[in-house]
Amino acid sequence: MNAVKWGGPLIRSLCAAGLIAAAPLASAAVLVSQPFSNGGDSFLSAFDGGSINADSFTLGGAVDVSSIAWWGTEAAGGSGFSVRIASTLDGLLSGASALSGSVASAPTGDSDSQGQDIFRFDLSLASPLGLGSGTHYLAIGYEGQTIAPEWAWATGVPGDGLSAFLDQQGWTEAGPDMSLEIIGERRQTVPEPGTLALLGLSGLGGLLARRRRS
Structure with a gap:
């Protein structure tokens, strides 16, 4: 035999x-993209001023977020931003603390509908933020503005056409989308x-x- x-x-x-x-795990990539379009609108957004804007984004699977980017008018300094993510709009106020990290900014050469210069801001997180699949909400406010005009968050395209604004009556969901990029790694199944x-x-x-x- x-x-x-x-x-x-x-x-x-x-x-x-x-x-x-x-x-190996996948390298960092843009997971969600709603960039600013030249000539778009921008809206005041500050957690300490009562004018809070937020927008939803959807993930198809679990990810580890390493940085978050957005577009807006000039700011006095990166330390004044409060960036929060939660699974519900109400959670942005009650359960989500501001993400820690360093913010860098750079002019884009674009301007909003009011003629204000638009900058791109990038928050590099101090540690990766794990998020599961489904819908999440991002809110960005600026608390450190000491010079006029106040900071405004620029709109972005494309998206689901629905963002939210918080006033004394609570959250109101109404467009347009806000500018944002979620950057990180998709988790691989081993x-x-x-x-x-x-x-x-x-x-x-x-x-x-x-x-x-x-």
């Missing part, structure tokens, strides 16, 4: 299973040890079946 040859295809099958388990064992057995079964046919 000829002996079954255990090398070659079996080793390749097991190596392939190991490569699946060792596959096979469990039991799955890897099944892959190895599958490769072994294939070898034995070929041996019988020969």
Whole structure:
């Protein structure tokens, strides 16, 4: 009786299973994009001034957010921004604290409908923010404005056509969308040890079946 040859295809099958388990996580990418369009509107937004704007965004799966970007008028300094994310509009006030990190800004060369210069702001988070699939709400306010005019958050396209504004009557959902980018990594599903064992057995079964046919 000829002996079954255990090398070659079996080793390749097991190596392939190991490569699946060792596959690196995806690099950071733009997960949601609603950039500013030249000539669009912008709205005052400040948590301490009662004029709070928010917008929703939807994720198709679990992610780790590393940075958040938005567009708006000139600000006196990055330390004055309050950026919050919650799963509900009410959660932006009651359950969400301001995200920590450093904010950088750069002029875009564009202007809003009032002729104000528009800047892009990027918040690099101090630590990744894990978010699950579904709808989330982003609110951005500026508390450090010491010179006129007050800071305004610019609108963005495309989106779902629905943002929200908080006044003394509560949240009012009305368009247009606000500008934003959510940047981070999609979480990859790594096979469990039991799955890897099944892959190895599958490769072994294939070898034995070929041996019988020969």
